[in-house]
Amino acid sequence: MKVLIVGFLKTGTKTMCEALRLLDYKxxxxxxxxxxxxxxxxxxxxxxxRPEDLRKMFEGFDTLSDILAMAYWKEFLVAFPNIKLILTMRERESWVKSYINQLTKYNQSALGFPLSIFSPTARRWWDFHCRPLAKVCKLPAAKRFSLRKCFPIDNEETCLKFYDEYNDDVIKNAPKDRLFIYNVEGGLCEFLNEDIPNYPFPHMNKNGEITERRLKYDAYIKDMYTEMYIVFTLLAAFISLFVLWYRPLTVI
Incomplete structure (x- = not known):
């Protein structure tokens, strides 16, 4: 692992991943x-x-981003002593609106309903993503069982508070010689000691479009739908048997 993108969600982390991919990072x-x-x-x-777990998990890969990178960037520093960190940031007011919009899209998508109720895999997906988010934002532990799963969404003031606290922690505690705070002014290739390519900087996940793309293309989403249809079939069979069993006998 060469580079860890530790920027908060909705600060251009997907764009940064694509930029590194174009520079031949895996x-x-x-x-x-x-x-x-x-x-x-x-x-x-x-x-x-443990650190050795991370080394095994990311053997052959160069970079990672998003919530798990945010939650465990300090562990990555231990596992990969030479790793570089990229902290993507954006203007606070535009960030908070984009962040709330992204989480709202997930909550209102099929992942929230009906999949989170009828698919065991979908329920695991929600727990898998809510737990590290709670760690980063220092939120109370969510109930492990709830009928419908969703991301907790606070008001803008609270979101900005944990956004600032997270960024301050990275800036204060990350090794200064291996931390790059990225903004639109550039400097990425110089930080990575890479030649500047002859193509424009990418722009990914505009307006939270990744939600729709994952629902359409991610393989495990298809598994969730399959599980839901199986549950529907079993419920229909159970209800039919129940009605047949308790139906009053017709007296001739």
Missing amino acids: VSYHGRDFSELYEHWNKFLDGEG
């Missing part, structure tokens, strides 16, 4: 965390993960 994308590394990450979420 990116460990979001879906891999849940589909391939679920059990490994749960060790960290339960407080049992």
